[in-house]
Amino acid sequence: MLGGRNIGGRKRSSRQGASVTLAEVAELAEVSEITVSRILRNKGPVAEATRKRVMAAVEATGYVPNRLAGGLASAGSGLIGVIVPSLTNIVFPEVLRGIHAALDRSGLQPVVGVTGYDMEAEEHLVEALLAWKPQAMVIAGFDHTERTRRMLQASGVRIAEVMEIDSKPIDIAVGLSHRQAGFDTGRHLIERGYRRFGYVGHDWCADRRARLRYDGLAACLAEHGLGLVDEALFEGPSSTIAGRDMLARLLARQPDIDVVVFSNDDMATGGVFHCIAASIRLKEDVAIFGFNGLDIGQALPVPLSTIRSNRFLIGRTAIERILERHERPEGATIVDTGYEIVIGGTA
Structure with a gap:
């Protein structure tokens, strides 16, 4: 909603799995697509009130500009966006190993971002990666800013939230309770x-x-x-x-x-x-x-x-499941990779 209006006179949920377009942002902000493009590229003079209205429409829709030019946009980037909170914690490199194993010979390449457990940093990484139109996104956990969640939901790409299954995912969750x-x-x-x-x-x-x-x-x-x-x-x-x-x-x-x-x-x-x-x-x-x-x-x-x-399995399964189907399905999917108790000698 912006100024009491829905995008294109309908709620976004009716286009589940479809990416928000520049035309929808322009319609919501009541300006031309050229104006939206100029504002997002910071090209040429524009009234401050118009800029604020356009940016509010971008925020409301979760729109992310496409950084791929011309024919490349239709072909896709061949990238898989991966966002983890840390690489010093050995847990996440093992997840990355599983991701790499599943992508072997797929022709797709992972692009990894690290948040440092900072949700604002995650928001900036999600925006940057989605701008390159990845085939899918793998992101650790369910904790996101509202804008991050809107961008992920509106992107139309497959989204795997990994490491846990205790909440409802945007698309698919892979991990354990x-x-x-x-x-x-x-x-x-x-x-x-x-x-x-x-x-x-x-x-x-x-x-x-x-x-x-x-x-x-x-x-x-x-x-x-x-x-x-x-x-x-x-x-x-x-x-x-x-x-x-x-x-x-x-x-x-x-x-x-x-x-x-x-x-x-x-x-x-x-x-x-x-x-x-x-x-x-x-x-x-x-x-x-x-x-x-x-x-x-x-x-x-x-x-x-x-x-x-099962950290390696989490990473591998996330990629395998999101590549099974290019289009995001209507319902969310949860994959429980389980865990095992190690008796050890300290308890």
């Missing part, structure tokens, strides 16, 4: 006899999936008449140092906790290092449980007890 993984963590540890639970985690604002696992754990404990004795949260990204320091702080307050669930393996590995340095016997004095199933956790002197997510 993090809430259920947290619940299953609690159930597994209760079955092994643990009752006094602690939690060590990192910044939930930047990692919604860690919060979902925490919520699942809390729900499981409540179902069994239990709760967290105490928790220590680091106000920043996960790291081994943060895990080490937060566990030391937690145990200083609650030395009788018998098991600590960590937000991920990075943090849990730091917890193991603290126990080794402080001569705390793993599993006997305190048990430690992580998430992700990273190689570093299994290479510790005592292999980490954790949940292993």
Whole structure:
């Protein structure tokens, strides 16, 4: 809506899967297509009121200009846009390996952007990649700005939101239920006899999936008449140092906790290092449980007890599913790639 009008007298939802056109933006802003083009290319003088009206129409529709010229536009770019929050976290390079494996010999090339867990940075990357008219987009998670969501919905290309399946996707979601993984963590540890639970985690604002696992754990404990004795949260990204320091702080307050669930393996590995340095016997004095199933956790002197997510499979499956059909279907699709509990030796 802009000034009480729908695009072309109809709601955008009636054109599910179709890309917004320059003509629709012009119609909504009540100007010519040439005027819209000039404003978007910042070419020539234009009244400020007109510019604002056009930009409001662009914002409302999620329109992204086409950076491909002439005949190339009809042929497509041969690109797959991929946006992940980090490359330093080994989780996402493994997803990228799966993407590359699925694209092998397809003739398509991935173009990767990294957000640093910043949704505004993600918005700029989505706009930049969509301007090159990719064949599809793969993007980590469901957390987007409203403008990012509108651009993705209006693009008409296949969209795979990966790593989680706990919300409704724009097109297709590939990953696991993090809430259920947290619940299953609690159930597994209760079955092994643990009752006094602690939690060590990192910044939930930047990692919604860690919060979902925490919520699942809390729900499981409540179902069994239990709760967290105490928790220590680091106000920043996960790291081994943060895990080490937060566990030391937690145990200083609650030395009788018998098991600590960590937000991920990075943090849990730091917890193991603290126990080794402080001569705390793993599993006997305190048990430690992580998430992700990273190689570093299994290479510790005592292999980490954790949940292993299928990261390579997530990346490969996302590409395979979105390439099965060029047109975006009417309904959303969810693909659960599952996870497995790694018994390890720390819990």
